[in-house]
Amino acid sequence: MLAKAVPRPCSGAGRHGAPAARLWSVGVAGGPRRGGAGGRLVAADAGERMTGSEAVPVVAVAAGKQPVNGSAMADKFLTMCNTWCINIFVDVQSSKPTPPTWSLMEYEQQPGRKPCTDKNGLGIDKLVTSTVGKSTNVLWHDCPIGQFERQELLNQKGCVVWITGLSGSGKSTLACALSRELHSRGHLTYILDGDNLRHGLNRDLCFEAKDRAENIRRVGEVAKLFADAGLICIASLISPYRSERSACRKLLHNSTFIEVFLNVPLEVCEARDPKGLYKLARAGKIKGFTGIDDPYEAPSDCEIVIQCKAGDCATPKSMA
Ligand SMILES: Nc1ncnc2c1ncn2[C@@H]1O[C@H](COP(=O)(O)OS(=O)(=O)O)[C@@H](OP(=O)(O)O)[C@H]1O
Numbered sequence: 001m002l003a004k005a006v007p008r009p010c011s012g013a014g015r016h017g018a019p020a021a022r023l024w025s026v027g028v029a030g031g032p033r034r035g036g037a038g039g040r041l042v043a044a045d046a047g048e049r050m051t052g053s054e055a056v057p058v059v060a061v062a063a064g065k066q067p068v069n070g071s072a073m074a075d076k077f078l079t080m081c082n083t084w085c086i087n088i089f090v091d092v093q094s095s096k097p098t099p100p101t102w103s104l105m106e107y108e109q110q111p112g113r114k115p116c117t118d119k120n121g122l123g124i125d126k127l128v129t130s131t132v133g134k135s136t137n138v139l140w141h142d143c144p145i146g147q148f149e150r151q152e153l154l155n156q157k158g159c160v161v162w163i164t165g166l167s168g169s170g171k172s173t174l175a176c177a178l179s180r181e182l183h184s185r186g187h188l189t190y191i192l193d194g195d196n197l198r199h200g201l202n203r204d205l206c207f208e209a210k211d212r213a214e215n216i217r218r219v220g221e222v223a224k225l226f227a228d229a230g231l232i233c234i235a236s237l238i239s240p241y242r243s244e245r246s247a248c249r250k251l252l253h254n255s256t257f258i259e260v261f262l263n264v265p266l267e268v269c270e271a272r273d274p275k276g277l278y279k280l281a282r283a284g285k286i287k288g289f290t291g292i293d294d295p296y297e298a299p300s301d302c303e304i305v306i307q308c309k310a311g312d313c314a315t316p317k318s319m320a
């Protein structure tokens, strides 16, 4: 269990006699991998400044204008970072009776990274924001618990298995079989099924080319998050366009995107037609149906091809 926050002076308090600012330093229990504060929580009104070099490695810098509760802040970070040290410096005008609420500006956790200090040495850096797509002034917030730690916890490597193929080719069936197989071997998986996602996240999209492209892009981004979470993410959607599939691949590290082409001829899919959609498409009641009057670009360089001809189709279990 994590220790409750016990306010007490931090290690650097009183050494420098810097008068202008009050400082809140919160040290969180050091962990085995990264070294740190020595396994004890310290949440202290230090009474004066302390520089990063005096403390355990500085990993966070914070500043703000509202009142803060040091213990709550420490608790919050204990929850977040219970495996190694995190120090948070909040600069306070000494005239104010209570320290301010912090707002995380920047943190660093990698050895050798430059500590966050401003020219006054208050441990406050300039905000570095960027423009990403249509979002301006956005800042990436990181957390010391990353993919590596999650993967260690789960004892597996996060990755994406991307199943592409015509409607009726067996994508969902294969995704379920694979999930079941991996689950039985103790692996955590999650399926992102095109049809299912169109009931929620992608309900605003239709089957026009630009909407399909957006559909694939979103699923790629979500799949990336699941892989980052340490899961084996199985994405199963038609994803008919090569360029969009390739863009999804680029979102992930090498070898963590496994593209599986369920190569089932249109005639076989059409003969199966479990939802009667091919029939409707042939009757002109569904426009732009993949394989009928909308393109499917077969992968040319995917990791796995599962060939399935009429009357010669492996069982989903053996495919998995
Ligand atoms: N016009 C058209 N073309 C193809 N498919 C259609 C269409 N309209 C509806 N459906 C149903 O939607 C499912 C495909 O959704 P996806 O999100 O996988 O498609 S895509 O990747 O955006 O192309 C697909 O599910 P699956 O049969 O599981 O592939 C169909 O049930």
Ligand SMILES: Nc1ncnc2c1ncn2[C@@H]1O[C@H](COP(=O)(O)OP(=O)(O)O)[C@@H](O)[C@H]1O
Pocket (backbone or CB within 6 Å): 165, 166, 167, 168, 169, 170, 171, 172, 173, 174, 272, 274, 313, 314, 315, 316
């Ligand atoms: N390996 C297989 N062999 C024979 N039939 C299959 C196989 N995989 C799936 N099917 C059948 O094909 C139909 C379409 O499967 P489904 O998984 O819904 O495809 P998709 O998700 O690509 O539309 C279903 O009726 C399913 O039972």
